[in-house]
Amino acid sequence: MKKKEVPQDHSNLASANIKDMVYAVDENGEYTTELSTGWEPKTIALDNAIKEIEARVEDARQRVLKNETSPIEYYMELHKMDLPILASYVGLWKWRVKRHFKPSVFKGLSDRTLQKYADVFEVTMEQLKHFES
């Protein structure tokens, strides 16, 4: 990539005042560095990944409202986590966390267990117990 071809597309990096530093060759063929404000293919890939997560969050929210899953799954999606990540944050086996997705099991969880989830999700126990749409 030539230095003058380093992309300066609009991206969300700008909002955080970050610029990517990249390596590119100057007119003499020497490697040098240049700052980039973003590159469209990457921005699209990131946007798609975010949209994917938003869809998962919305899907989980709907299922909580229909009493098909517990708020734990909703908050897991909201925090961009999956089962292995959440399990390691709360320090429980994956199968136990998965079981806590069942509304019937969730209702019977001890305050101690609920507090673990609440801490990870940075919500109060009340918020976790009484899901509000």
Next chain:
Amino acid sequence: MQIDFTHKQAAHCENGVVSNLMRHNGFEVSEPMVFGIGSGLLFSYLPFLKVNYAPVFTYRAMPGLIFNRFAKRVGIKVKREKFKNPAEAKARLDANLEKDNPVGLQVGVYSLPYFPEEYRFHFNAHNMVVYGREGDTYLISDPVMESVTTLTAKELEKVRFAKGAFAPKGHMYYPISFPETLELDKAIMKGIKQTSRDMMAPVPIVGVKAMRWVASNIRKWPNKIGPKKANHYLGQIVRMQEEIGTGGGGFRYIYAAFLQESSRVLNNESLSELSQEMTEIGDLWRDFALDASRIYKNRSAQSDGYNHIAEQLEAIADREATFFKALKKSV
């Protein structure tokens, strides 16, 4: 307290931390040099391991390996510490800062407040330097940022004890002993040899063979897993290729810069020619990402599109196969 530390932005975090820590200790080593000697360049495909609900693709060596190999090859010693207890981790960090010793930390990016939301995934192999503390505020040199920044003690503890794959467990590291002079020649040759060997490894998940495997899977995806998932997987390929600072070339440009610098150190003209070739390969990776992004942008599920980018990837694999054979012979 604040240690007199020069922050220099880097394309990639691990190289950047190593390069900055080396400079602090009086050795000027460029970022590409660290990357090349540490055999940072790679391609790997781990279809059985899922991150964000898609398989793992990586264009570089495992976190931590670059520094370890670099250290071994140039003859410096690195001290690494991991902790179970956050209070102990903080105490050890403070003790080092007290002694005017800036340290590297491995952290998770999900809770890094200065990163834009779109970049905050559960990725636990980010690296930064802490170079001081003012009361409850730590002074941070994050190599992907243009200038230095800060984190509160609470924020720092959170990123040091992020959980999930590659959980940092408070991982702190710093060089403790150095050779009298830095001999780069042999280290460069070792680095190049290993990269050539890894890229041509006779296993399906690493190197050129892994690229061919991905290409053949791309052809199958639209029918096998449906267009939605196929597009999500393609997005993952591009996002991994496009970690911060790779310039779209999946670290190939950083490697080309390393070869150019090495051709001067070793007085080896063929490395300079190979650097140009690597730059062209980097450009091909960019074209590949661009065309892949067009598929998932338009959400098109025409198998033509998938076949087209699979061909592109196979062409890159052929070029890299020729390249690494020539590279191995050149040193």
